[in-house]
Amino acid sequence: MLARKKLLFICFLLLSLLTTSIVTTFLSTEEKAVSSVIPISDRDRVYTADQSSNTVSVINPATNTLLGRITLGNSRPNVLSPLYRGELNVHGMGFSPDHRTLAVISTGSNAVTLIDTATNGIKGTIYLGRSPHEGFFTPNGRELWVAVRGEDYISVIDPKALKEVRQVKVASGPGMIAFSSDGKRAYVCSSFTPELNVINVKSYQVMKKIPVVSPFCPNIAITPDDNEVWFTHKDIGKVSILDTKSLSIKNVLDTGAITNHVNFADNTNGKFAYVTVGGLNHVKVYKRDNHPELITTISTGELPHGIWSSGDGTRVYVGLENGDAVDVIDTIKQKQIARIPVGYMPQALVYISNAVSIGEGRDNLKSPTQMLTHNIAFKAHKGNDAMGNLTIRDLGEVSGLDLLVLGLKPKQEYGLYLVGAENSKEIITAIKTDAKGNGMGQATGTLWERLKPLTHFEEAKGQQLVIAPKNAQNPIDEAVLVMVKPCC
Template sequence: MQIKFLRSVTLLSALLLTSAALAQSVGDRVYTADQSSNTVSVIDPVTLKLLGVISLGAQVPAVLSPLYKGELLVHGLGFSPDGRTLAAVSIGSNSVTLIDAATNTVRGKVYLGRSPHEAFFTPDGRELWVAVRGEDYVSVIDPVAMKEKRRITIANGPGMVLFNPNGRYAYVPSSFTPELSVIDTRTYQVIAHVKQASPFSPNLAVSQDGQQVWFTLKDSGRTQVMNALPPFTVTATLDTGPVTNHVALADTPGGKFAYITVGGLNMVKVYTREARPKLVATIPTGALPHGAWAAPDGKKVYVGLEGADQVQVIDTASNTVVGSVPTGQLPQALVYVPGAVKTGPGTANLIPLDAAKSTLTLTLAAPSGPARATVSVNPLGLVDLVQIVVTGLTPSTDYILKLTGTDGQSQEIAGFKTSPLGIASAQTIGPVKKLLTNGDTSRQTLSVVPKSGGAAVLVQTP
């Protein structure tokens, strides 16, 4: 009886320690990669405050000149197992920047092949693997020497890389080829080719128990689930919605769920993670939800809003948005790093967010029917970056985004062609925000019209 009692006490102590390790602490951080401002936003998830941003380069359009210094289009994020090092991938300058989480300073940079997209450390922290999406390989980096040590050739367009918690397998979906590669980390060899339902996968997540991999398909609006262990079979294909972006797996007190950002619908969809996943909640969010990551205890999920320059916080018990924090412009990837700051406030070398460059977010709706668009206008000084994401229009058709004044005069802002699913996105630069907010008497409005002519199919809502 005494032995059983001691074992029970030991087990209870282990469970308490595990619970304490998972609980949020003041040293935890949430980071976003801000593509337009070329910053990394640093958020305290406990106080839910933006502590500041880390500047990695000049803001667009200054970087359109020859780029001798700084990084361009900060997009992807990864972190070391001990939480001390953040890896920020810049797709425009073909680089990964290693950042010291305690001091918010750059330790070094490694320049890679064309348009790297996402990076992550191996579970033992000895290597940093980068998916070089503009080419056909994963770059394996020595994070101490800060040098590429090898390349692993895989299907063209690798979008992301994550590892099984046991460290044995790496999973790499493709953005240009309908194939997910499974790599044996001991031999650096591809050991499985998993068919994707469509080519464009930007993101995946691996469950904490190492049993499941969920990966999104942005082009077809689907999410697939596969066994994380041999024979690596796909077990479910879900129609999640237009512009399906990222997926976060949360082990919550109430069960295990997948939270999927659907940019075209401005919502997060929540699925069970059983053999046949079921949709259990749809959570309205702000404009263009993109990156997502769950807190270690599963009680909160953090979502970056690409079209609103903020992070929204979802409470997993109620599946509602319970808070928001501003970020730099066009946040893309988002990660939650437990224990990033071991001592002190961790605010050294951060710079404040420029409130004057807040984003204007607009909605365009169809006079009739489900078609819609989200337009975000990011101030860049004398000009603005305008991004439009549309869903529900006529497939494979050319359209024009127009700016029309009260005098009836209009000018073309951007042109785009919808996909076979009626989805499209486009960006342009011009002095748009001032025109849209320059008083009621000269107010201008946005609309979308067919390039071939005819009435507006989308018009700006109040």
């Protein structure tokens, strides 16, 4: 009888353990399913890497308001003097899996700055090789991998020790890294080589090299289900899609001039990919399946660049490189619903759910004072299909100017001319177009007072801006692009 009771007790104990295991597994699965949809809250943050002001802008997505900025360096253009302190060209971003650390990459000072998301305080800075571009943490949080674009390797950083611990050799000019959710693979695109590298994370070895359609990829992202890797080709205006099971390219999409970044949003309406097309001031929206379908195009501000979705997939945030702002897209209605001013020239953008675990998350932020930015659009002249955009930023004693042109004659030099009422002319800056007839140029100086009247057309007093061949004798008659009136 005693033996039978012992046997029954053991059976009951085993059954209890089995039941507990099943329930725990079930709950874990349910919790995982629930945790994958994170409603927008005041504890979430959107961050932009502001390349020209060398700041990180911090946004509360629950209210779509700018809380303030984290200053990492002085505003450009103080780039020709020795840089003893601070960072230059704040550009790339990544974050830890626990959402407690933001990694900010500065291409000009070769730096990775780690920021505490709750306090906005700097944990430390690591200096690397030439021009690091983008970086991200491994899914277990133990390492931070940074693509050192000016070299031929990935820098592997110990985020606790704040030091580089190894280098992983890849194709020249690595642009960005995307990890599979299990942390076993890393996908690395290149900015100089028409090749995608697939890396075994455990061995740090390249397991496959995949030829791609162009040598210039600035951005890469993996779908939430791990089935596809999407990566952009900025130089030719395309997006490639890799099948992660076969490790082969399954689709190449024609997206448009200056295709910048890509990200994803899954919600009650389906699974979507969002692509920023800088040259067209558009975000293209694709429904994801075996044959991605373009379902709509959403107009944005000037030169959309970085992009990221909210934790519940109901919003997408888009950094406007020449608009110095962030556009908010409602992914259910597929339309732009808000615009938030940020720092000068936002590049990468990330959305971090539950970034602020305690407190209000306003420590160490500088007041969100208004940046002075004006945009002037250019339209085609004399029947051509060209277009252009000029951004003027007031930097205090000097001004910064960024010019973008598309669709002009290839490999030709053009000037941006300020033409006066009596046909006086002054060349502000000059550019040379690439093989596609596109070009970007910059200028710095005491430009604000001279160009400010053009941002208020009634005050222009006969002045206008045109783009004409360099050394044009009569820029008005030879103009290929003319200012849109009114300009702003």
